[in-house]
Amino acid sequence: MVLLRSLILSASVAALAVFSNAAPAPNPNPGSPEAPTDACGALAATNPTELKYKHVVDCYNSIPFDSAQAAITLATVLTIFRDLYVFTDSALARTAPAPFVNAPHDVLGELEKIGRSKYTSDYKFHNDILAAVDGLGDGHAAYGVSCYESYIFAQNLTLYVPVVNGEQASTFLSVRIYNDEAKRGYDDCVVETINDEDALTYLRTYARDKFGQSHDTNARLNFMLASQDYDTASGRFADTPGMFSQRSSVPQGPHLDYRLKCPHLDEAVELREEWKVLPQIETAFSDSASYVKNVCLAPLENDAPPVESGILRRRNEPIHRITKRAESGTTPPPAGPQFPSAEVLLTGNATAFYHLKDRPDTGVLVCYTFMPSDPEAEKDVILAGLNAFHAQNVTNILVDFQGNTGGSIELSAFLVQMLFPNKDPLDAAFPSDMRVSKSILELARLSFNHSDVSYFNAHDFVDFSNGTAVYESNDLFDKPITQTRNGRNSLWTEKTTLKFPPVAAEYMDAVASFPWTAKADNIRILTDGRCVSACGMASYFWTALHNVAAYAIGGTHGEDLSMFSFAGASVLKLEELQGFYKAANMTSPLTDLPYKNSITFSWLEMYGKGRTTPLEYDAELYRPKHRLDFTPENARSREVMWKEVAAAAWK
Known part of the structure; x- marks a missing residue:
C-alpha cells in the first residue's frame, strides 16, 4: 500500500510540475463597473429559445484555467492510458489495411504534449485531452466532462x-x-x-x-x-x-x-x-463561478448516491458503451402500420421480429441493441420470436444490425448460439488478454476470493492449460508475460477468455429443429457499420466462423465499409474502477477528477480465433462479403431495404 501511495504522489507531483509554468488564467470579470456582463451570467439570463452559439462559446471560454485541477486530471488520464488501456501500444501500428484508414496514434505522447503546454483556457485544455483520446478511433475509449457537454x-x-x-x-x-x-x-x-x-x-x-x-x-x-x-x-x-x-x-x-x-x-x-x-441541463447558475460549482465540479463523496454492496456495477450486468456525442433526437412517426408488407410478429427491449408477407419464406430479426433493461428476459423474447418465424413457415432469416448500440457480451453470445448452437463450450468465446500493472495485480489478488469486487478476478477466466476450467489460483495475474508491441514493452496476462454460463438446454433443444439452424445459406446480416462492441462480436462469429454472408450499406459508393465499428474489447468506466478499488479496501492509483466526467477505456483485449492481431485492429475481419448503396427509397424505408437484400440473397 505504501508503494501505491508513492505512485499516486509521484504522478500528481509530476503533473503539477508540468503546469507550474502555465500562463495565469484571465479574469472573466475585469471588475470595472462598465465591464460587460459575465459570459455565463449572460448565458443563464437568455431565454432557452433565444440561445445562440456565441452565448455557449463565450461561457465555456470564460471558465478560468486551474492548474491544480488540470494536474489532477492529466495525472489520472495518463495513468489510465499508460497502465490500464489495452491498445496504447497497438495504436502505434503503421499499417492500416482496408477498410481502415487510421494513422499511428501515440496517445501517451499526445497527453505528455498537453502537459508541456501552457494553457490560459480551461476549455482548450479539456478539448485537447478529448482530441488525444478520440484520435485512437476506439469507441470504447472516451473522455468527456459535463462542464463542456451541457448544450x-x-x-x-x-x-x-x-x-x-x-x-x-x-x-x-x-x-x-x-x-x-x-x-x-x-x-x-x-x-x-x-x-x-x-x-x-x-x-x-x-x-x-x-x-x-x-x-x-x-x-x-x-x-x-x-x-x-x-x-x-x-x-x-x-x-x-x-x-x-x-x-x-x-x-x-x-x-x-x-x-x-x-x-x-x-x-x-x-x-x-x-x-x-x-x-441539456437543469442545474441553475448565475455566473461563471456558479457554473463551475453547479455544472462542472463533481459532487463531494458524501453527496454521491450510495453504492450497493460496495460496488458500482456487478460484473454480470451488461457492459454499456459510452457515446461520445449527444443522443440523437427522433422524429415521431405517424400512427398506424409502418410497412405495407412487413408484419410485426413480436417486439422486445432489444429485438423486433418482422415477416415479409410478399416473401413469406423470409423473416427479419432486427437487433438494435444488446443492452435491454433485462437481458435475461430478452433471451425469452428471442426464442419466442424464432418460434413465431417457424409458425409462419419462415426458412430464411435476415439479421438487421444497423445502428446496434452494443451492450451485454453474454446476450450477444446467446444470440449467436440461438442460430449456431455451440459444438464446443468455447465456440462463442474470444481468446483475450489484459495488461498487468502493479495496482491491477494487487486488485486481482484481493478480488480472488471476493467474486463481486471487480472484473479482474481469475475465477471468471478460463485457464487454457486446463481445458475449459476456470483458474483455481491467481496465476493469470501473478505470472504475467512481457510482450513487445511497436517498440514498447508491457506486462500482459497469458491468453484466456471470460467464462460465461452455458446456454440452457431448454433453449438449445428448442432451436435444434428450425430449418435455418446452423445453416449459413439461410441467414444473412445487414449492417451499416454502426454496429458496435457486442454487435461486432456477433457479426464476427457469424461471418468468420460460420460463413454467414453480410451486406454493408452506405458509406461511399465503390469503397470498402466495415461490418462493425469496434469490437475488440470491453469497456470500463473510471468511476467503476474506483469502486472496485474501494470495495477491495485499496488505495486507488487514480485520483478522482475534479469535474463530473464520463471517462471510459478498454480493459480486455480480444482476438479472432487463430489470429495474432487484436480484433480491434484486425481489418480483414471487418470486411463484408457484399456492399449496397443507400438510395432515396431504401434510406427512408427499412422494408424496401430488407426486400432488396432478400432478393439478392435468396433468388
Whole structure:
C-alpha cells in the first residue's frame, strides 16, 4: 500500500510540475463597473429559445484555467492510458489495411504534449485531452466532462448520401437533404457545397478528423448522416439526424453555409444555417463561478448516491458503451402500420421480429441493441420470436444490425448460439488478454476470493492449460508475460477468455429443429457499420466462423465499409474502477477528477480465433462479403431495404 501511495504522489507531483509554468488564467470579470456582463451570467439570463452559439462559446471560454485541477486530471488520464488501456501500444501500428484508414496514434505522447503546454483556457485544455483520446478511433475509449457537454448544437438540415438510379452520381450530386426540419421544401435537394467546399469531401473530412468511433472513415460517415433507427417506445423506425447535424461538441463557427440545387427551383439556393442551441441541463447558475460549482465540479463523496454492496456495477450486468456525442433526437412517426408488407410478429427491449408477407419464406430479426433493461428476459423474447418465424413457415432469416448500440457480451453470445448452437463450450468465446500493472495485480489478488469486487478476478477466466476450467489460483495475474508491441514493452496476462454460463438446454433443444439452424445459406446480416462492441462480436462469429454472408450499406459508393465499428474489447468506466478499488479496501492509483466526467477505456483485449492481431485492429475481419448503396427509397424505408437484400440473397 505504501508503494501505491508513492505512485499516486509521484504522478500528481509530476503533473503539477508540468503546469507550474502555465500562463495565469484571465479574469472573466475585469471588475470595472462598465465591464460587460459575465459570459455565463449572460448565458443563464437568455431565454432557452433565444440561445445562440456565441452565448455557449463565450461561457465555456470564460471558465478560468486551474492548474491544480488540470494536474489532477492529466495525472489520472495518463495513468489510465499508460497502465490500464489495452491498445496504447497497438495504436502505434503503421499499417492500416482496408477498410481502415487510421494513422499511428501515440496517445501517451499526445497527453505528455498537453502537459508541456501552457494553457490560459480551461476549455482548450479539456478539448485537447478529448482530441488525444478520440484520435485512437476506439469507441470504447472516451473522455468527456459535463462542464463542456451541457448544450447540444443542431442544424435544421439533416443529410444523407444516396446513389441515384443505381449509378454513382457525379461528386457534387452525392449529398442530399434527408429532412428539412424547418419545412421549407428542401427535402432531397442536392447539397453541392458546405462552407464553400464540395459537400461529400467536407463530410468525409469531418468524419475522418473529428469522430472517434471507428478506424473506418466510411463507417464514421454513416454515423454522421441521418438514418432510420428503431424506437422502442413507439415500436417503429424513426428518423434520427446523425452526428453531423446534432452534436455536443462545439462547432467551429456559429453557422454552416450550404449551396443547394433543388429540382423544383431554377436557381441554386445559398443558405446560411445557424446552429440551434439546446440546453441539456437543469442545474441553475448565475455566473461563471456558479457554473463551475453547479455544472462542472463533481459532487463531494458524501453527496454521491450510495453504492450497493460496495460496488458500482456487478460484473454480470451488461457492459454499456459510452457515446461520445449527444443522443440523437427522433422524429415521431405517424400512427398506424409502418410497412405495407412487413408484419410485426413480436417486439422486445432489444429485438423486433418482422415477416415479409410478399416473401413469406423470409423473416427479419432486427437487433438494435444488446443492452435491454433485462437481458435475461430478452433471451425469452428471442426464442419466442424464432418460434413465431417457424409458425409462419419462415426458412430464411435476415439479421438487421444497423445502428446496434452494443451492450451485454453474454446476450450477444446467446444470440449467436440461438442460430449456431455451440459444438464446443468455447465456440462463442474470444481468446483475450489484459495488461498487468502493479495496482491491477494487487486488485486481482484481493478480488480472488471476493467474486463481486471487480472484473479482474481469475475465477471468471478460463485457464487454457486446463481445458475449459476456470483458474483455481491467481496465476493469470501473478505470472504475467512481457510482450513487445511497436517498440514498447508491457506486462500482459497469458491468453484466456471470460467464462460465461452455458446456454440452457431448454433453449438449445428448442432451436435444434428450425430449418435455418446452423445453416449459413439461410441467414444473412445487414449492417451499416454502426454496429458496435457486442454487435461486432456477433457479426464476427457469424461471418468468420460460420460463413454467414453480410451486406454493408452506405458509406461511399465503390469503397470498402466495415461490418462493425469496434469490437475488440470491453469497456470500463473510471468511476467503476474506483469502486472496485474501494470495495477491495485499496488505495486507488487514480485520483478522482475534479469535474463530473464520463471517462471510459478498454480493459480486455480480444482476438479472432487463430489470429495474432487484436480484433480491434484486425481489418480483414471487418470486411463484408457484399456492399449496397443507400438510395432515396431504401434510406427512408427499412422494408424496401430488407426486400432488396432478400432478393439478392435468396433468388
